[in-house]
Amino acid sequence: MTYKIKNWSRFQHFKDRRPPWVKLYRDLLDDLDWFELDPLASKTLINLWLIASEYDGCLPSLEILAFRLRLKKQELTNILSSLSHWLEQVDINSISEGYQHDRPETETETETETYKPISVETKFPPCPYSNLLDLWKKHLPHLTQPRTWEGTRQTNMKQRWIQASKKSQYSPDGYGNLNDGIAWWDSFFDYMANDTKLGQGFESNGRTWKPDLEWVMNASNFQKIIDGKYNK
Numbered sequence: 001m002t003y004k005i006k007n008w009s010r011f012q013h014f015k016d017r018r019p020p021w022v023k024l025y026r027d028l029l030d031d032l033d034w035f036e037l038d039p040l041a042s043k044t045l046i047n048l049w050l051i052a053s054e055y056d057g058c059l060p061s062l063e064i065l066a067f068r069l070r071l072k073k074q075e076l077t078n079i080l081s082s083l084s085h086w087l088e089q090v091d092i093n094s095i096s097e098g099y100q101h102d103r104p105e106t107e108t109e110t111e112t113e114t115y116k117p118i119s120v121e122t123k124f125p126p127c128p129y130s131n132l133l134d135l136w137k138k139h140l141p142h143l144t145q146p147r148t149w150e151g152t153r154q155t156n157m158k159q160r161w162i163q164a165s166k167k168s169q170y171s172p173d174g175y176g177n178l179n180d181g182i183a184w185w186d187s188f189f190d191y192m193a194n195d196t197k198l199g200q201g202f203e204s205n206g207r208t209w210k211p212d213l214e215w216v217m218n219a220s221n222f223q224k225i226i227d228g229k230y231n232k
Contacts, residue, residue, distance in 0.1 A: 002065075003080060003087045004058040005049060022049050030215045032202065032230075033085040044069060044079050045086060058090065125178040127161040129154060132185055136213050139189035140199060144212040156217040163222070164188070192216070196230040 024046070028034050034042065047069055052059055059065055066073045080087060129149055137145055146153070165181055193199045201210030215221055224230065 002059055002061055002090060003048075004090045005052045006086055006088050022053050024049075027218050027220070030211075030218065030221070032209065032211075032221075035209055036202075037082065041079050041082050044071075044076075045083055048083075048087070059087075125165070125181055127154075127158040128178060128182060129157060131182050132157060132161075133213070135182070135186050135189050139186075139193040143199075143210055146213055153214055153217065156214070156219070159219065160217050160222050161185075163219075192225065195232060196225065197232055198225070198230050 037045070048059060048065075051065070051068060060068075062073055062076060066076045069076060071079070133146065133149060136143075149157070161181065164184060198211050201208050211221075216225065
């Protein structure tokens with residue numbers, strides 16, 4: 001068995017290529033799992049992303065990986081066990097032993113990427129931004145309260161509103177009207193405040209980390225809360 005990067009398509013710069021670089025996202029700064037890694041593990045993770053770019057998101061055998069990272073095999077095994085948030089085990093027989101031989105694409109500093117605009121799902125009630133801000137203040141008044149809520153913040157909140165309202169998600173019936181949606185978020189913030197460790201923040205290496213609403217509205221962080229990762 002060996003490992004592959006979870007959600008590799010998020011990190012690759014080009015598809016079907018051996019990319020010259022991989023994407024590193026700014027929201028890593030607010031990722032609690034990253035925050036709690038020791039220096040060697042965090043450095044190793046970045047190196048793993050780079051190596052995975054040569055194997056379409058997969059990693060070579062532990063022997064090869066240990067050699068390339070200049071680590072002892074047992075030391076590497078211990079580090080990999082701490083990176084389960086970013087890695088998953090796969091059958092090594094399914095991974096090609098060779099590198100991709102496609103010609104790397106030429107990069108320029110002026111290159112830009114084209115992103116598809118976020119679609120607006122009109123079948124759900126419109127996101128009541130002010131109501132959700134009030135609910136955040138109601139249940140978590142001791143955490144940072146945003147003074148403004150515009151731009152990317154609004155976009156992320158709108159997407160979480162739609163995400164939570166879809167059927168077969170976090171409520172068997174989802175919610176189909178404004179009042180049901182507000183009630184769901186009232187319950188969600190109450191759950192955060194009383195049933196998770198997020199309400200009081202975390203102590204790590206002499207520092208205290210506390211989430212803010214922008215962190216909660218990040219897609220990855222929101223899903224972790226829903227999955228119970230931060231339950232007491």
